[in-house]
Amino acid sequence: MNTIKRVPWLGAAVVVSLAATALMALVIAPSDASQGDAQRLMYLHVPAAWLAYLAFAVTAIASVLWLVPRTRSITWDLLAGASAEVGVLFTGLTLAMGSIWGRPIWGSWWEWDARLTTTAVLFFLYLGYLALRRAGGSPDARARRSALAALVAFVDVPIVHFSVNWFATLHQQGTVFNAKMQVEISGTMAATLVLAVIAFTLLYGYLVVRRMELLRLEEGFEERELARAIAERIAQESPEMPAGVEMETV
Amino acid sequence: MDHNWPYVAAGYGITAGAVGAYSVWLLARLRRTRRSLPDLPDLPHLP
Numbered sequence: 183m184n185t186i187k188r189v190p191w192l193g194a195a196v197v198v199s200l201a202a203t204a205l206m207a208l209v210i211a212p213s214d215a216s217q218g219d220a221q222r223l224m225y226l227h228v229p230a231a232w233l234a235y236l237a238f239a240v241t242a243i244a245s246v247l248w249l250v251p252r253t254r255s256i257t258w259d260l261l262a263g264a265s266a267e268v269g270v271l272f273t274g275l276t277l278a279m280g281s282i283w284g285r286p287i288w289g290s291w292w293e294w295d296a297r298l299t300t301t302a303v304l305f306f307l308y309l310g311y312l313a314l315r316r317a318g319g320s321p322d323a324r325a326r327r328s329a330l331a332a333l334v335a336f337v338d339v340p341i342v343h344f345s346v347n348w349f350a351t352l353h354q355q356g357t358v359f360n361a362k363m364q365v366e367i368s369g370t371m372a373a374t375l376v377l378a379v380i381a382f383t384l385l386y387g388y389l390v391v392r393r394m395e396l397l398r399l400e401e402g403f404e405e406r407e408l409a410r411a412i413a414e415r416i417a418q419e420s421p422e423m424p425a426g427v428e429m430e431t432v
Numbered sequence: 433m434d435h436n437w438p439y440v441a442a443g444y445g446i447t448a449g450a451v452g453a454y455s456v457w458l459l460a461r462l463r464r465t466r467r468s469l470p471d472l473p474d475l476p477h478l479p
Binding site for chain 2: 218219222223226271275278283389392393396399
């Protein structure tokens with residue numbers, strides 16, 4: 183069985199970078215002149231949103247690589263599934279942090295704003311994708327329908343990103359990737375945001391590697407259980423051929 | 433103290449809770465699955 187190489191340094195890097203992010207975001211970075219301390223939620227909201235984009239982009243690319251016969255491999259299907267699951271976690275956090283940030287700044291937990299609504303749609307699209315992966319069928323059938331669903335769901339990612347440019351929204355324009363491509367943050371705040379993005383990206387990498395490892399083990403476990411059941415059935419039907427005896431493969 | 437701190441605390445608490453809970457679930461399930469694999473006997477090659 184192929185196993186994904188363990189990455190002990192990645193786990194340590196995740197813990198250290200997240201601790202440094204918390205220190206920078208909560209203690210060292212100054213509070214915002216207009217939003218006060220509520221702006222500190224940006225150091226969670228923006229990296230979580232970035233990871234949602236990254237995770238679903240990885241899912242889409244892995245799905246394409248599975249669909250192309252020349253590059254088809256179970257690894258791409260497992261990567262797509264692992265990345266989507268972690269992406270759903272971070273999309274949920276993006277929505278939660280946005281809501282908590284919106285309450286003191288907008289005076290509302292939720293608005294049917296273009297950015298918020300398309301992000302909520304994204305969350306439910308990928309929840310549906312994960313549900314589809316759990317539906318029955320052979321690994322090939324599962325991989326095929328999941329890959330197609332991932333490509334359809336990914337259409338919403340650019341809609342989410344550009345919704346603040348296409349529609350009149352309550353949500354602010356991008357702080358870094360905006361229409362003018364003008365970075366609107368500097369100093370300690372910018373350094374904290376960059377550190378938070380790096381820390382969250384490392385966390386994403388760690389979780390995806392571990393989730394892929396688990397999926398691969400479970401896949402092998404199911405195959406072995408099935409093979410054992412078949413071998414037992416054959417042994418029952420042919421009592422002269424005991425189970426556990428090595429047979430020639432045709 | 434800024435009156436927005438409870439929102440900040442809630443945000444960081446929810447994020448730590450969600451990421452921590454998912455990581456613990458994932459690592460525990462990974463350890464359990466790794467442990468259960470050697471229990472399965474080697475199987476004969478099927479004809």
